[in-house]
Amino acid sequence: MAPPRPSFRTVSLLLRPIPRRCHSTSATSSVSASEVSHFSSLASSWWDPMGPSRVLHLMNPMRHDFIASCLFDAPPESTLRPGGNPNPLHYLDIGCGGGIFAESLARTIPLPGSKAETAAETVTRAASITAIDPTSTLIQIARDHARKDPKVSAHLDSGRFRYVNCTLEDVIAQTPTSTSTALEGAGGEMVKRKDGFDIITLFEVIEHIDTNAHISPLSFLTDCLRLLKPGGWLLGSTIARTWPSFLINQVIAEAPWPIGVVPKGTHEWRKFVNPDELERWASEGLMRSSDLERGSVMRSGSEALNGMRWKCEGVVYFPGLGWKFLPGSESWGNYFWAIRKGV
Amino acid sequence: MRPITTSVLRQYVCPSCRSARTVSRRRFSSKSAAPTEIYDVVCVGGGPAGLALLAALRASPATSKLKVALVESQDLDKARSFRLDSQHFSNRVSSLTPSSVSFLRKIGAWEHLDVSRTQPYQGMEVWDGETGSKISFDWSSETSPFEDLPTVATMTENANLVHGLLSRIAASGNENLSIFSKTTVSSIENGSASETDGPDLSAWPVLSIAPAGNAPQSTALPSRMAARLLIGADGINSPVRRYADIGTDGWDYQRHGVVATLSLADQIPPAFPTGMRTAYQRFLPALGGPIALLPLPNNHATLVWSTTVENATYLKSLSPEAFIAMVNAAFRLSMPDLQYLMRMERPSTSVTDLNEDPHENELTWRLQHTPPVPQLPPMVTGIQENSLASFPLRFRHASTYISPRVALVGDAAHVIHPLAGQGLNLGLGDVASLSSTIEYAVNHGMDIGDILTLERYTADRWATNAKIGGTCDVLHKLYNVPGQGPVAWGRSLGFEIIDRLPFVKGFLMRNADS
Numbered sequence: 001m002a003p004p005r006p007s008f009r010t011v012s013l014l015l016r017p018i019p020r021r022c023h024s025t026s027a028t029s030s031v032s033a034s035e036v037s038h039f040s041s042l043a044s045s046w047w048d049p050m051g052p053s054r055v056l057h058l059m060n061p062m063r064h065d066f067i068a069s070c071l072f073d074a075p076p077e078s079t080l081r082p083g084g085n086p087n088p089l090h091y092l093d094i095g096c097g098g099g100i101f102a103e104s105l106a107r108t109i110p111l112p113g114s115k116a117e118t119a120a121e122t123v124t125r126a127a128s129i130t131a132i133d134p135t136s137t138l139i140q141i142a143r144d145h146a147r148k149d150p151k152v153s154a155h156l157d158s159g160r161f162r163y164v165n166c167t168l169e170d171v172i173a174q175t176p177t178s179t180s181t182a183l184e185g186a187g188g189e190m191v192k193r194k195d196g197f198d199i200i201t202l203f204e205v206i207e208h209i210d211t212n213a214h215i216s217p218l219s220f221l222t223d224c225l226r227l228l229k230p231g232g233w234l235l236g237s238t239i240a241r242t243w244p245s246f247l248i249n250q251v252i253a254e255a256p257w258p259i260g261v262v263p264k265g266t267h268e269w270r271k272f273v274n275p276d277e278l279e280r281w282a283s284e285g286l287m288r289s290s291d292l293e294r295g296s297v298m299r300s301g302s303e304a305l306n307g308m309r310w311k312c313e314g315v316v317y318f319p320g321l322g323w324k325f326l327p328g329s330e331s332w333g334n335y336f337w338a339i340r341k342g343v
Numbered sequence: 344m345r346p347i348t349t350s351v352l353r354q355y356v357c358p359s360c361r362s363a364r365t366v367s368r369r370r371f372s373s374k375s376a377a378p379t380e381i382y383d384v385v386c387v388g389g390g391p392a393g394l395a396l397l398a399a400l401r402a403s404p405a406t407s408k409l410k411v412a413l414v415e416s417q418d419l420d421k422a423r424s425f426r427l428d429s430q431h432f433s434n435r436v437s438s439l440t441p442s443s444v445s446f447l448r449k450i451g452a453w454e455h456l457d458v459s460r461t462q463p464y465q466g467m468e469v470w471d472g473e474t475g476s477k478i479s480f481d482w483s484s485e486t487s488p489f490e491d492l493p494t495v496a497t498m499t500e501n502a503n504l505v506h507g508l509l510s511r512i513a514a515s516g517n518e519n520l521s522i523f524s525k526t527t528v529s530s531i532e533n534g535s536a537s538e539t540d541g542p543d544l545s546a547w548p549v550l551s552i553a554p555a556g557n558a559p560q561s562t563a564l565p566s567r568m569a570a571r572l573l574i575g576a577d578g579i580n581s582p583v584r585r586y587a588d589i590g591t592d593g594w595d596y597q598r599h600g601v602v603a604t605l606s607l608a609d610q611i612p613p614a615f616p617t618g619m620r621t622a623y624q625r626f627l628p629a630l631g632g633p634i635a636l637l638p639l640p641n642n643h644a645t646l647v648w649s650t651t652v653e654n655a656t657y658l659k660s661l662s663p664e665a666f667i668a669m670v671n672a673a674f675r676l677s678m679p680d681l682q683y684l685m686r687m688e689r690p691s692t693s694v695t696d697l698n699e700d701p702h703e704n705e706l707t708w709r710l711q712h713t714p715p716v717p718q719l720p721p722m723v724t725g726i727q728e729n730s731l732a733s734f735p736l737r738f739r740h741a742s743t744y745i746s747p748r749v750a751l752v753g754d755a756a757h758v759i760h761p762l763a764g765q766g767l768n769l770g771l772g773d774v775a776s777l778s779s780t781i782e783y784a785v786n787h788g789m790d791i792g793d794i795l796t797l798e799r800y801t802a803d804r805w806a807t808n809a810k811i812g813g814t815c816d817v818l819h820k821l822y823n824v825p826g827q828g829p830v831a832w833g834r835s836l837g838f839e840i841i842d843r844l845p846f847v848k849g850f851l852m853r854n855a856d857s
Contacts (some may be wrong), residue, residue: 049793049794049795057795058795060787060788060789061787061789064786064787064788104787104788106788107789108786120404120408122786123787124788147542148546149542150381
């Protein structure tokens, strides 16, 4: 006899609150329709190590190194508590795509009950990660791939690792009640944490944000900063809008095989962001987010920038050698950036 | 009766596995599907390479949390109880380069070896038996007379190394560690996607293991082991390599390596530097390969004589006295003399007068007519009982060392000619590279069995091993051309040039230790 499980699932789907328009492309969303369709077409090869996302896979370890350097520069207060959990940080990955970064971070979370949890601290000190993306196909790909790894799969079951198909605006609109936390229930859709996230990551996201009357990278960053704990880091990677980067990213990297390493149409040069623009937006975003969170009509001044830190490091891809940090190469193309919210 | 009691095994089986065992037994009796035990690393093969990998993983803080298992068909308890007196040595001895030794130090294994049984040597004399051209390798030209001479290599018995590695692993505790000795792999296949309420293992190798021979310890074994990363350290006919469908390229040299443990005549100690020991190697183009005498402690030495299969059979059939005479002759006499000695009628034991061994007589007589060379090793005076053995020489190189969730190390990946003594060093180089690759992957959240992780390992090692294996192959071929023809002239010229240019020699010596 077939188990009654499938029918239960149908019922529970029906009983669920009406799903938000997750991959909405309305004017109030930061997500562009053309970007969604481009990345959907890449979905099937997302996890192929030799496929079109190979360069992205190769960059992934650098993200861990960059996070470790941020934590070294200004460790969040919860990591310094003596005798506390050595890996206390809660992560939010915005625009997780097929889950390349999110899954790798989830893999570093110690399994509950294992002695390692009390004994050793990991490089990224992660306790949980929530990953969101507006493209439902990619979230499905990410979940399916995570299920193939027993350890990551266990984190999905325990809720330490979650994939949610929604936009940043959806998260901002949520109002967590005092009792609910992000970790409550494995299938819960509540993303927002009452006390915010320790680390929010935006890897290769900023350059895919549309600018129109309602949305700009500035408003997007402001929203991210609203979800960040004081003392936490908002960090990411993007590409500078300069002539060398045009040559590297548009002409060479998107050239036909065997020269090109990323699929044609992945990047749009005019959407690229320079480090100085990003730093300006980030500090402006910090002030705006503090206004929005206080709910005050009074504009706060530079006191919102107290304790802020800005960090920027260029990376270069050398064919045959891989990605390398190269200080001073920020304006050539790819770079990592980070902003720390003052305590 | 079980020869291995549970209490003995307990030391090597982690608590979770012990409890899993009882569960699996119960399930087996109720005929439900055998549960699959999931490991991060399963290493097939408990030789020096496999054990070194395990020891390296246990030594690093990042990888010591991994759940690891090792499957070995031989009885590792014998290796654990390795003990010989200081006048006897195993005939399986390897020359470890300084970088191999420093790797073993780094993983904390070297201090578990019996260092008094190892013998570092500082000089090396290599010469061509056909033309007499020679190279002397030592660091004396590059070091001041007031410092110790750097070591060329350290002679170490494989049994001593295996014993030390096992003690190092035992010292790391038994959490997350299972060692299945006297156990063979009966099958390796992909797991199933539909494990009942289990994860999707369709892309994972799943091993079924069984006790080797009729060793009655089956209850201690998990029935099926799934491996996030399966390591093939299982030798030249690697079953893991066959499972991963990795091809190999290679040939047999039609040569055998004759090994023996010898004792040497007392040497007049060199005035300077004191305590210096030297390795000797003479190429014998007419006999099919070089003969090498490598120092062991207490005036002993180990012999490696690469020669044709017929010569090897002949040598092994000789009386100890005749064999010793042949070894001494091989370092001293000319090629025609040696060829004559190799074809001498073997005296039947019944008529042999022990005082008048014909080989000895021939050697004594011919030495009077052979001009001496300065670099001769001391005379061999004795051979340790039962230490004479031979093994076939082969060349193999796997087309790649990796496949999804599979990595090959040591002889499973490459087998080379022993004339440079590099075989085990390449294996330890593989282990050093693979263990640091795994460590990097763990620290960066990568799946240690993923091809993106493992490609760093094969990129690091494949070309290096091909270069060293290929060099040994070319040397073998060059030194198998008999006579005084152009090849002999060319190789002698090469030797003379290298010997006269200290910077070239220094470069070669540094490279040999890469």
